[in-house]
Amino acid sequence: MKAVLSLLAAMLLTGCEAEPAPLVTVSDARVIALSTSAAAYFTLINSGGRDRLLSVGAEGVGTASLHETSMDGDIMRMRAIEGGIELPARGQVRLSASGRHVMIQGLAKPLVAGSSVRLSLRFERQGLVEISAPVGGPR
Numbered sequence: 001m002k003a004v005l006s007l008l009a010a011m012l013l014t015g016c017e018a019e020p021a022p023l024v025t026v027s028d029a030r031v032i033a034l035s036t037s038a039a040a041y042f043t044l045i046n047s048g049g050r051d052r053l054l055s056v057g058a059e060g061v062g063t064a065s066l067h068e069t070s071m072d073g074d075i076m077r078m079r080a081i082e083g084g085i086e087l088p089a090r091g092q093v094r095l096s097a098s099g100r101h102v103m104i105q106g107l108a109k110p111l112v113a114g115s116s117v118r119l120s121l122r123f124e125r126q127g128l129v130e131i132s133a134p135v136g137g138p139r
Contacts, residue, residue, distance in 0.1 A: 022126045023048035024087065029119070029133035031104070032097075033111035038062070040102035040119060040133055044085075044093045049125070053093075054084040057120040062107045064119070068100045078103075084124070111135045 029042035038061075044053065058064040066081040085100055087093050095101045102119070111117065113136050121129045 020049040020089070022046055022051035022087070022089075022123065024051055024121075024123060024126050024129060026121070026129065026131045029131050031111065031117045031133045031135045032138055033113065033135050034138060036105075037107060038104040038111055038117070038135075039097065040064070040104060040117070041095050041097065042131070042133065043095070044087055046087045046089065046091055048089065050089045051087045051126055052084045052124040053087060053121060054124055055122045056102045057122070058102075058104045058117055059120065060108065061111070061117050062104045064102050064104045066100065067103045069098060087123075113137050 023046065025045050025047070027043045027045060029040070031038050031040045040056070040058075053066070056064045056066060066085060067078050068081050069076060069078050071077070081100065085093060085095075093100070104117070115135050116132045117135060119131050119133055121131065123129065
């Protein structure tokens, strides 16, 4: 009986493979300086298991938060994103001006084109990823 239970336990464990760890990298990062705030855009590339971007920090620059822009008829609306941004396994998520993005408010000083901003991206599973994003002006 003990051998049968051991065999059953082994069979169950074989079918329960752990989800692979996420492996998130960031590309095309940039910060657009506005008069009293800034916006950050980038692409998240995940070559591993699923993850979630929980928050973004812009230390020494201002307060960063995840936002989403949407159209309501002819009116453009922007709202904070609650609960983060889902990043599928082996998938990509693009943060852009016309959708999800990072708002940086309460700037400690005006951002200068040609400089860079250090962003800290906190993921649910991967943890902290730090990137440097070049600053440019509005297009």
